[in-house]
Amino acid sequence: MKSLTTLILIPIFFSSGAMAYSAGGGNDYNQNAATSVGSSSNSLSPGASAYGANSLATGLNSTAVGLNANSNDEASVAIGSNSSVKTTSGVGKEGIAIGNDSSSDGWGAISVGGQSKSNGDTSTAIGYGANSTGDYSTAVGRGATTKAASATAIGHNSDASGTNAVALGNGASATANNSVAIGNNSTANEENTVSVGNDLQKRRITNVADGIANNDAVNLGQLNNASNNTLMSANSYTDNQIRNLNSEFNERINNTNKRLNAGIAGVTAIASIPYLNGNRFSFGMGSGTYDNGYAIAAGAQVHLTPNTAARVNLSLDSSNNSAVGVGFAAGW
Known part of the structure; x- marks a missing residue:
């Protein structure tokens, strides 16, 4: 009896050059290599395959495996109870959903793991409950979530909700762009x-390596070296300034001492000029020294009357300072 059934089915499968197969109450797309296996399973496009009760493969060359599995997009694959590949825009292709209650919505979207969901073109969700929302986003790990384009979340309960954000690690959260x-x-x-x-x-x-460019990070060793160099430079600068001030102060004191000594020598020189009181006119010269200062002096005296006289004295010291003294005397 089995041989007779086989002989009857073979002409049906190949009579038009294409093959369609259904079993267990499934429905197939007639004569276009579609396959349906399972109660109420349906393969409604050429090359579509539906395996499992209530499974549905409507996309061209799509595959649905499992209870209530649904592969709606072209070349899509849905494996697992209640798994679904269906693009909201209706123009999706090559999506993959593997795992119970997994779903993919987007061109090339991939979901792997129970209750995983990918919603966005080429988005990827891997792990139980992983949820990747946003084009080009990736969520890997149990409960990992992305909520913006090009975001990446890797790790248990990680969350990347900012555009281009990256969250790496258990519970890591990157919420800003x-x-x-x-x-x-x-x-x-x-x-x-x-x-x-x-x-x-x-x-x-x-x-962390030592920074080189202006925007590089600086490690503590590099910072300490920079601080030490700055401190050494500051100390050296301060020491030099103090030395310069000390030298300048000493020089000023020495110059003051020289001028003072020269001035005393000038006074001494003037005081040393001898005069001839018996003459109406007299001229005299003198010199003086004091410590490291020296001076010469000259003076003239005139008796204006027998009871009056006037005198003029001039000195020049070693500090190039000059002094002039004028005196007048009267007697009666």
Whole structure:
């Protein structure tokens, strides 16, 4: 009886050069190599395959495997109970959903894991409950979530909700655009920043090379060296300034002493000029020294009357200072 059934089915399959197959109450797209296996399974496009009760493969060359599995897009694959590949825009292609209750909505979107969801062109969600929303976004890990274009979340319950944001690690969260959060429960909530901790948990970054360019990071050793060099330069500058001030102060004191000594020598020289009181006119010269100063002096005296006289004295000292003295005397 089995041989007779086989002989009857073979002409049906190949009578028009194409093959369609249905079993267990399935429905296939007639004579276009479609396959339906399972109660109420349906393959409604050429090359489509539906395996499992209520499975549905409507996309060209699509595959649906599992209870209520649905592959709606061209060349899409849905594997797992209640798995679904269906693009909202209706123009999706090559999406993949693997896992119970997994779903993919977007051109080339991929979901792998129970209850995983990818919603966006070429978005990827891998892990139980992973959810990738946004074109080109990637969520990897149980409960990992992305909520913006080109965002990446890797790690259990990681969350990247900013455009181009990256969250790496368990519970890491990057909520601002272009932000990066690295490490367990790290938070990056400001644009264009990198965080390795949060308000309550701080971390050190180790093995950082010395910075070279203006925008490079600086490590503590490099900072200490720079501080030491700055301190040494400041100390050297201060020492030089003090030495210069001390030298200038000493020089001024020495110059003052020289001028003072020369002045005393000038006074001594004037005092040393002898005069002839018996003559109406007399002229005299004198010299004087004091410490390292010296001077010469000259003077003239005239008796204006027998009871009056006038005198003029001039000195020149070693500090190039000159002094002039004028005197008048009267007697009766």
